[in-house]
Amino acid sequence: MPGPAAPRIVLAPDKFKGSLTAPEVAAALTRGLRRALPAADVVAQPIADGGEGTVEMVLAAGFTARTCTVPGPLGEPVPARYALRGDTAVAEMAAAAGLALLPPPGPTEETALRATTLGVGRLVADALGAGARRIVLGVGGSATTDGGAGALVGLGARVLAADGRDVGPGGAALADAVRLDLAGLDPRLAGAELVVACDVDNPLTGPDGAAAVYGPQKGATPAAVARLDAALARWADVVAAATGADRRDAPGAGAAGGIAFGLAGVLGARLTPGVRLLTGLTGFADAVRGAALVVVGEGSLDAQSLRGKGPVGLAALAREAGTPVVAVAGRSLISADEARAAGLDAVHTLTGIEPDEARCMREAAALLEVVGRRIGEGLRAGR
Template sequence: MLVASDKFKGSLTAAQVADAVGAGVRRARPDARVRAVPVADGGDGTLAAVLDAGFTAVPVTASGPTGEPVDTRYARRGDVAVVELAAVSGLVRLPGGRLRPLCATSRGTGEVMAAAIAAGCREIVLGVGGSAGTDGGAGLVAALGARLLDASGDDIGDGGVALPDVASIDLTGLRAATRGVAVTIASDVDNPLTGPRGAAAVYGPQKGAGPAEVARLDAALAHWADVVARTTGRDLRDTPGAGAAGGVGFAGLALLGAALRPGIELVLDLAGFAGALRGADLVVTGEGKLDEQTLHGKAPAGVARAAGRAGVPVVAVCGSTTLPPARLHDTGIRAAYALTDLEPDIDVCLRDGARLLETLGERIAAEHLEGGETE
């Protein structure tokens, strides 16, 4: 049996989920062999997933979303580096949790990428979920050597609020720093940069932007896209995924020549999921909440697709679910086992998630594992 779950946000890491489910399965079936491949969808938890898969953590100090230094890390294996935006420029890095929708920057993520490149990495995988800002990726490319200049020839400030000041872009330093480096962005977002489905309109409110600030940020991003198009000769603002991470997707596509891939697919590749799947007779996947968002690029749906192609059945564990069985089946998940099936009090579920998951593991073993040794 293989456990390939995402984290239960605010409660358990992906590895802890796997440990608890495995303990319950072995309690019911001492003969069971349980393997774990913790996964993520490109957002927070991506670093943990690849570190569990054998990458090495490399510590870095970089600028947080409002400029303060933060201790973070990237993961490395050979000449491949995995950078998690949430770990340096994410909402979780805002001082005191205070939202700063206008001035939060992606600069620190660019600094981490620059450190990996300076250390000899030739391939950068960038997971972009959980960003704190809406700066169109301007801070990121500035940290990698681009100069974003105002009408007086001075560098502009940080954050989406500064984008209207951009009059020209000097890409000389950026091109020199990233020559020979391939960048892949892991994201499940297909939003464009601007407009009613753009980065500001859809995700700005989650980052603290009210209606007036959303309009201001959307106009700023449109101006940024105009200047980038004038500089590069290509207008990519409407490309699906350009709106990822407050427009970091746009900067990656337009200025770094990045490729976009669904986050879960990329993480499964990096984690060696296909190899771990061989010989398994059941896959247990999961995340904190199974809902409609799960069906659109989240980890459980990606795991179910990959396992389904190999003909391996899949069940899910979760904190709670709003998906009826028919919707789960459409995704390739035979059944879902929720903590709230055992304990309706959410606070108890958050506090005692591991204990409850062990009980669910026992149920899964009893209902889905046949006699004899399993793997």
């Protein structure tokens, strides 16, 4: 067991968006730490909160990769990878309906109106066929605003217009929806638990809803946002009529274009914070117990982080185990008092070394090595 000369340090960074993946951040910190503490027992556990990197995170923890072909956000076939261990599957919505899957020039008003979560439903169906009875879905990075209607269709439901025809794909088409037919829903869902890793509390509709808040980053113009919001309101009416409950205002219903609404409102999916859920699947709590230090991190530490996302969510878990926590960030927009209140003993930023943010992004790996060395030197000195 490592003694004082060989402390155990757990590295649990998220990605530095636009610069490095979470594993790359952990690798750079490791190189720096080993310069100061060559004998340190460095345990790398890169994390994700339900967005990009979620599947990679659990694969590193012993899950097995599976790939299936599903319709992409505009209906074209795409290979979608997910992770499976025993009867638990972990998937990313982005693998089937992500912004990165849109063809050049990327998100436009048309894609914002048309993009569908159909492939997400097919991905869940594939996992059920592989024996999964607990399916965890990370919902970051979506190109869609269809309230989860496409995912339900992918699982056997039908969304019908007044003339009895199926409505088309995408959020805008929901303006024509009048009835949700669940007779053909995949019967395997009855014996499965569906969990949505969700770190936002937006409702489905309105000024804080899926279309208004997230639509613009998916290509929606103000006119398209209004059109999508009205269509989602119609969709909420249809779901309420079919299920007997109106969940449009539930916290988190607007996550990822409203897929959380569709999966929770119709299938009974449970919405839960992504960090705590996913670290539970990777043994994070066991890794931090007895460690000398936990290092968390992300590209920008800000007000959104303070709501329990990413580093702050991990810090809470580490503090529960009695382990000190420091954060590494490209930049920090929170005060020292806010950091301490969030359970962070210190915050190390790349901008504290190199004030030019563009250069920080270009040279993030080298700067993280410097930060890692400084953290190691502080630990060696007992600071």
